[in-house]
Amino acid sequence: VSEADRIAMLARVLSMGGHATGVATGIGDDAAVLDLSSRPPGHGRLVWTVDEQVEGTHFRRDLASWNDVGWRSVMAAASDLAAMGASPWGALASAVVPSDVDDAALEAFAHGQRAAADVIGAPVVGGNLARGPVFSVATTFLGTCEAPVLRRGACAGDGVWMAGAVGLAAAGLASLERRARSGAANEPPDSATDAAVEAWRRPRALLASGRAMRSVAHAAIDVSDGLAGDAGHVAAASGVQIVIDASALRDDASLVRAASALNADALDLALYGGEDYAIVAASPVAIEGFRCIGAVVPGAGVALRDASGVRALAPRGYDHFTSGKP
Amino acid sequence: VSEADRIAMLARVLSMGGHATGVATGIGDDAAVLDLSSRPPGHGRLVWTVDEQVEGTHFRRDLASWNDVGWRSVMAAASDLAAMGASPWGALASAVVPSDVDDAALEAFAHGQRAAADVIGAPVVGGNLARGPVFSVATTFLGTCEAPVLRRGACAGDGVWMAGAVGLAAAGLASLERRARSGAANEPPDSATDAAVEAWRRPRALLASGRAMRSVAHAAIDVSDGLAGDAGHVAAASGVQIVIDASALRDDASLVRAASALNADALDLALYGGEDYAIVAASPVAIEGFRCIGAVVPGAGVALRDASGVRALAPRGYDHFTSGKP
Numbered sequence: 001v002s003e004a005d006r007i008a009m010l011a012r013v014l015s016m017g018g019h020a021t022g023v024a025t026g027i028g029d030d031a032a033v034l035d036l037s038s039r040p041p042g043h044g045r046l047v048w049t050v051d052e053q054v055e056g057t058h059f060r061r062d063l064a065s066w067n068d069v070g071w072r073s074v075m076a077a078a079s080d081l082a083a084m085g086a087s088p089w090g091a092l093a094s095a096v097v098p099s100d101v102d103d104a105a106l107e108a109f110a111h112g113q114r115a116a117a118d119v120i121g122a123p124v125v126g127g128n129l130a131r132g133p134v135f136s137v138a139t140t141f142l143g144t145c146e147a148p149v150l151r152r153g154a155c156a157g158d159g160v161w162m163a164g165a166v167g168l169a170a171a172g173l174a175s176l177e178r179r180a181r182s183g184a185a186n187e188p189p190d191s192a193t194d195a196a197v198e199a200w201r202r203p204r205a206l207l208a209s210g211r212a213m214r215s216v217a218h219a220a221i222d223v224s225d226g227l228a229g230d231a232g233h234v235a236a237a238s239g240v241q242i243v244i245d246a247s248a249l250r251d252d253a254s255l256v257r258a259a260s261a262l263n264a265d266a267l268d269l270a271l272y273g274g275e276d277y278a279i280v281a282a283s284p285v286a287i288e289g290f291r292c293i294g295a296v297v298p299g300a301g302v303a304l305r306d307a308s309g310v311r312a313l314a315p316r317g318y319d320h321f322t323s324g325k326p
Numbered sequence: 327v328s329e330a331d332r333i334a335m336l337a338r339v340l341s342m343g344g345h346a347t348g349v350a351t352g353i354g355d356d357a358a359v360l361d362l363s364s365r366p367p368g369h370g371r372l373v374w375t376v377d378e379q380v381e382g383t384h385f386r387r388d389l390a391s392w393n394d395v396g397w398r399s400v401m402a403a404a405s406d407l408a409a410m411g412a413s414p415w416g417a418l419a420s421a422v423v424p425s426d427v428d429d430a431a432l433e434a435f436a437h438g439q440r441a442a443a444d445v446i447g448a449p450v451v452g453g454n455l456a457r458g459p460v461f462s463v464a465t466t467f468l469g470t471c472e473a474p475v476l477r478r479g480a481c482a483g484d485g486v487w488m489a490g491a492v493g494l495a496a497a498g499l500a501s502l503e504r505r506a507r508s509g510a511a512n513e514p515p516d517s518a519t520d521a522a523v524e525a526w527r528r529p530r531a532l533l534a535s536g537r538a539m540r541s542v543a544h545a546a547i548d549v550s551d552g553l554a555g556d557a558g559h560v561a562a563a564s565g566v567q568i569v570i571d572a573s574a575l576r577d578d579a580s581l582v583r584a585a586s587a588l589n590a591d592a593l594d595l596a597l598y599g600g601e602d603y604a605i606v607a608a609s610p611v612a613i614e615g616f617r618c619i620g621a622v623v624p625g626a627g628v629a630l631r632d633a634s635g636v637r638a639l640a641p642r643g644y645d646h647f648t649s650g651k652p
Contacts, residue, residue, distance in 0.1 A: 025474070025476060028477075029410075029476050029477050029563075030406040030409040030410055030477065030546075030548060031373045031374055031375035031406045031407060031467075031469075032373070032374045032375070033371050033373055033374075033471075033474050034371065034372040035370065035372075036362065036370050036371065037370055044361065044362050044363055045350060045360065045361055046360040046361075046362060046372075046468075047359055048360060048418060048451075048452070048468065049357035049358070049418070049452065050418040050420045050452070050453055050464070050466060051454055052420045052422060052454050054456050054457070056458065058456070080356040080357045083356040084356055084357050084359070086357070092374060092375070093376075094377070094420075094464040094466075096383075096462055126374070126375065127376055128376050128378050128464070130380050130384070131380070131383050132380035132381075132383050132460060132462060133459070133460055134458060134460050136422055136458060136462060138378065138420040138454070138464035138466075140376060140418060140420075140464075140466040141357075142372075142374065142468070143357075148350075148357070148359050150351060150359075151354075151355050151356065152355075221356060222356060237354075237355075
């Protein structure tokens with residue numbers, strides 16, 4: 001099948017037609033064209049991000065379906081918009097496709113992208129297709145927002161609020177890796193790690209939570225590389241210390257159950273596990289849909305408070321997930 | 327050197343500070359933020375594209391410096407905006423960096439991006455950094471335009487107008503490959519292929535030409551994959567035939583000289599050579615900075631007119647450059 005046929009297939013799977021508001025030209029020209037007059041008044045800022053998923057770094061074919069890979073690529077990119085409180089408008093996807101990825105795999109990938117885009121309510125309006133030795137997809141998302149919530153701005157006295165789970169996706173990946181090693185990849189998943197596997201394979205960009213925090217949060221970030229590290233980015237940008245309550249992290253029954261099945265430490269998974277795409281915000285007041293997991297205090301870095309006191313956390317990324325945002 | 331240090335280096339090299347109009351938040355947050363109120367009135371449409379350069383597919387380390395790779399990645403993406411008649415606003419770059427690309431190489435790459443962005447007048451405002459086995463960079467460019475020029479719209483009776491060269495970059499690459507095969511990669515280039523090598527290593531997005539055609543052209547495209555193939559996209563989208571005059575393509579002294587040095591056919595290079603980023607437009611009137619290379623007639627596909635008559639050209643892409651736009 002030719003490159004042109006593949007592009008036609010992608011256009012067919014991804015095009016939302018009349019459903020895409022403000023998309024003047026979608027897939028099939030030199031560039032996509034968006035009509036600014038379609039945006040509601042007050043959306044005076046564009047919020048724009050790019051994220052990349054690389055085979056071998058972010059996923060393995062034996063642990064995720066091609067549909068999962070497409071879904072994850074869209075959600076991971078959209079999560080950056082959620083962390084700013086922005087409303088997504090559309091995405092472009094640039095895929096590098098090796099010769100051993102056949103048309104059925106590429107179509108399953110596109111269906112995964114489309115399913116995620118449908119949930120988000122923002123279409124993939126274009127992209128690029130190139131050949132290369134390793135599969136990768138760079139997804140760029142554009143959204144709008146009146147006043148984006150940045151990483152800087154957290155104040156001593158704010159609470160630390162979190163929407164979504166942390167550690168669960170890492171537990172899911174660990175469970176999948178363990179099953180693959182033991183040759184049991186095709187067995188039904190252990191019910192104790194069901195939720196964890198689902199968290200890793202089908203993460204959600206928490207866009208509604210992002211919009212809920214927009215009017216009150218002083219600072220926010222999405223947790224893609226682990227809570228300790230990502231909270232550290234907010235602490236550094238804001239010139240404060242973030243103190244996390246261990247008890248709040250141990251409160252997740254799905255995580256505790258999955259950690260137990262894996263003989264892993266739930267707190268370790270929660271602090272250092274990546275790719276759940278929780279949103280962590282510093283706010284002086286409660287935020288709907290968020291739970292309080294700590295406090296912002298004068299100082300620097302990230303600390304953990306438990307029964308034995310408060311101790312600083314060394315910055316340590318999650319091994320599998322090494323993306324960073326310039 | 328840590329990922330954080332690399333991101334800090336990229337931010338230092340790429341940040342334009344006060345020079346970047348309408349960039350509210352640049353490198354270093356979850357997403358870049360652009361201020362719509364900074365755009366001049368009448369720029370009511372966003373034009374948005376992504377292009378990807380992959381090691382082994384689009385460049386080889388022994389044929390291009392890391393600085394060249396950075397330059398080419400920015401210009402290739404910006405060229406799509408030129409083809410729409412849009413004014414570039416800014417870019418995001420998502421790089422996959424293998425472990426054998428050291429900090430000096432990555433910094434040289436960033437300096438190449440920066441040099442191209444300076445020439446274009448639009449900054450790199452963010453991006454992503456990931457590990458992977460093969461170097462690649464996906465560059466997404468955002469621009470604005472009142473009325474983008476699409477691929478569809480060419481009418482029988484229009485002239486076919488071209489700004490920039492075709493075939494020269496392919497001749498330059500062929501020259502570099504020949505020197506590499508003969509072990510003479512470090513010798514000074516043959517003066518007959520100087521211009522060709524420069525065309526491949528340091529292409530230019532023809533943004534001023536794109537703006538010049540904006541008010542008169544019915545349709546346009548940039549030549550990234552070869553004139554015959556890219557003119558074919560315009561013909562297909564517009565429902566017309568595009569007839570190219572062979573004599574107009576043989577008129578380029580640099581191309582003829584380079585082709586002769588390579589024992590290659592200048593016309594073949596001009597029709598099928600990629601990556602010059604010429605702009606081809608269908609227009610009822612002359613366009614400043616463009617020369618006439620043919621005519622739009624009723625029919626389908628692309629044809630070549632020479633002394634012996636008119637013959638249809640079979641669609642054939644340039645072997646080295648296999649990107650396509652979904």
